[in-house]
Each structure stands twice: as C-alpha cells, then as structure tokens.
Amino acid sequence: MIESDKLRWWQTRTYAALLVCLAAVPLLTVQLPPLTDLLGHLGRYRVQLDHDTSPFLGRYYGFQWALLGNLGVDLLVEVFAPLFGLEPTVRAIIIAIPMLAAAGLLWSAREAHGRLPATAAAALPAIYGYPFQFGFANYCLSMALAFCAFGLWLRLGRQGRIGLRAALFVPIGPILWVCHTYGWCALSVMVFAAEWIRWRATGRNWLHTGWHAGLSSLPLAPPILLMLAWRSGAVAGQTTDWFNFRAKYLWMLAALRDRWMVWDLASVAAMWLLIVFGIARIGFRIERRLGFAALALAIAYVLIPRILLGSAYADMRLAPYVLGIGVLALAPVGKLARRAPWVAVAALAFFGARMAGTTFNYRALDRGYARQLEALDHVPRGSRILVLINLPCSGVWHYSRMDHLGSVAIARREAFVNGQWAMAGAQLLSIRHKAAGRFAGDPTQLLRPERCHRNGEPRLADTVANFPRAAFDYFWMIDRPVNEGVSDPDLRRVWQGARSGILYRVVRPAPPPRPS
16 A cells, blocks of 8 residues: 555555554464364374374374365465474464455455545454354465455456456466365455456446456366366265255354354444445445445355355355455445544444454463363373363353364374364375274264254263273363262373363273163
8 A cells, every 4th residue: 555645544554554463463362272173173283294203193093185175274384383383383374364364355445445445444353253263274264365365356457457467366266275165266256246347337238247257257267177176076075954044144143253242243233234334325335346245245155055065164154254345345425434534443443342352252261271281281192082072052152162172182292082073075184093983083072961962972971981991091071070070980080170171091991882
C-alpha cells in the first residue's frame, strides 16, 4: 500500500501491519496451541520425522509418503523441524496461519476497494473461526494462502498483467491443492466470482459472461487432474449427509465458537447484521467482486455435504469465511462515510476484543494441558499407553479441548498411544501395533458420559475389563477427577494431578481380552 497524505490512518500500511500482528497475539502466549486436532497431528509429525530412526516408533506405526491434497503443514514440518525442533516448528507455523490469513484478507480488500475500507478489521475474527479452533491446520493454512493468492489475482488484474497472472497461477493452483484441496477450491470459487463481475461489467449477457469468466479461471484448472488421480478407486472416500440444513444453521451460529457462547453468538450476529445493512444499502455499500465471492462461497456452503470425499465437516469449514468475505466487501457510504474514523475504531475494537477473549481462553487451556502433561514425567520412552480422555457431551460450547492430548506422548516420549487417525487416502500414517486390537486408534480415547456415547467410542467398564494388558504399559486417564479412578488388580496408580488426571502402570498381564 502506498503511503500518502491522502490516506486515512486505517488505510495505511502501518495499520494493516498492526492488524496482522494483532492476529498472532493469542498464540504467542501459549506453548502448545490449544487447537483440538492439532495435538493429534503433532504425534503424527513425530512419526513422520523419526519412524525410520526411532527404536520404538517404527514398531508401532507405519508412515508412507504419498501425493495427497492435505499436506501443507506436514511438508513444512519435514523441512524445518530437523533444524528447529518439532514443537517450535509447529508453533511457528500455527502462529503464521492467522497472520497470513489476515494479510491475505486485507490485501484482497485493498485491491477490490482501492483502499482499505474502515470496516476491514471487523472481518478478521473469521480467521479464528471454529475450523481453526478445531485444529484443521492444513485446511486453515490453505485458506490463508488462498486469500493471499486472491489478493495477487486482483492486483495483477488491476494492473492489466493478465498473461503474467495466468503463468503464475498455473503452479499456484497445484501448490495450494497439495496444501489442502479446499483452499484451491475456495480460491477457484472466488476467482470465478471476481471474473464474472469483471466480464459482466463489459455489458456481455449472462451466457457470455459465464463463458469468459470460466476461460479466465482456467489457470487454476490443473489440480483437477491431481484430484482425479487422488480420489479414484479404493481411496475415493465417502460423500454423504447432503442438505442437512439444521446442521448448516447450527454451524453458521458456531462460526466463531471459542469460549463464551453469548459473546461468540453476538459476534456472529454483529457480522451478519453488517452484511444485511450492506445488502439493504443502509450506511454501507458492497464491493461487487468481494460481495459476489461471498455469495458464491455461501452457495457452496449450502450445496456441499457434511462429508465430502471422506473428509468430515466439509461444509462447516466454510462458515466463518463466508462471514469474513461478506464483511470485507463492505465500505461505509453517505453519512456513515463521514464518520468513517469512528467506523474504523469500532471495527478495530471488535477485532481487538475478539483477540483478547481468545488470548484469555488459550492461556487457560494451555495451563490445563500443562497440568495433565505432568504425567509424562513418569513415562519412559517407547512406552505403550492406553489413553482415556474425560470429555463432556459434544454439545457443550466450551470444554478442555483435550481430545488428542494423549498424542503429545508420541511427540515427547516416542510412545504408542491409541487415538491416531489411519484412513486410506487421507492419512499417511498406519498403525502397526496389532496387539492393541480394538483399542488402537481414534476414537477409542474419547470417554464421554453414557447419555451421549457415540458409536466407536469407549465405555469405561468395558475398557478396563477388556483392554489387552500385554499390549500396554500404562493406562492414562486424562482430566479424570482423581476421586473417580478405577480399581483393578492389574493397574497401579503412579501419578495423579492436583484435581484431575490419573496415570496407572499395568503391573501384570491379564488373560486375553474378552469379546465386548
């Protein structure tokens, strides 16, 4: 952005840089990013790095590289973890994701509007939406890069450098696809929407507009071939749960789900209210390219199923970005334009308040992790650990996010831990510890109250009675109240937390597991 006396303070590079830095604050305050699935990925990254050299990991897990549309963070870990260590590398990558997303959104807004609108900061809470909180690391990285790429697409188009743009985006598409398929898909949707508006503005009819918009978007087409190769045959993946409008409505309400339900719902409502004002032209106008991109993403959100090609929550992942692009399309007009400084202050205050709340929550979650991970001081390297994680029913808005905390033992102790994902075509990891039987992988670690027990999840009595003693050295009850442990002659308590968390050592083999 070019500095000029004509620029208002919210249109300057300094302000944009401040917003990008502010996006990193919640993650700078914690040691382990408290993103639910990321902790499971952390264990997989350790297997990825050391399965050939560790005397333990190669026994417990297999790992085979393959070309998948879901490798973004994995590849970065492969390059940088040997230099800086696994956990510092993962932490740095996760910190970079919201910063890249903020930079990409602001760049796109600047290119579309000509200058950064006063409302821009109000769009940025979307980068800490529920998909990010859930720990969809590759997906969120790909979306962050997609926004940066979209800003580049708009910039080169504004400069009339169409040939250069086409040449650059032929490789950008596959790079984004390898990071995560959905990022490439989202970029393709946004690019087509922007090109539709560009060609429609030339006076062409709808048919010709669609044709030329499609031709302009062709540089992003090559990953279609990668998709066909990846999702063919045995690894095509299940696609199901179409048009579940109740779930889509609930996911949209939860787009900014973090800690305080009222605050999160109010934030979603505020962003939607801004969009409605823009549609109604009450104080705001909608920039057509960004507005149509938001509409196209919203249509995709409605049309795609919950499970797409074996990937769950396919629709949910889009919800915060529909909101973010929608708000990004807005700029104050009329009387509100004359009060633009106050609009910018309000937008900044909203984003700052969201970041403050997330920072508070992350620090609390990080302290909870640290208390439970004290158990690893009592676990030798290479141990085989059966984990049960005390969790509430899934409808609880705020909880401990410990679903995959046990996998930290893989990263720090080269342990075997039940709870890893092993899905053909979606994961590079496989489980070799056959002695674990039905207690080997996800979701056998997720212990919920009986009233909300899910298929495949464990029951406490069944697990204690039937897990194969010879296959495990330790039984770790994460976040279980210390007065709600188990009594079994094969289990000896070796550690407990101040209030929750119990570690047992398996002291003698029991008979083979009985059928459940």
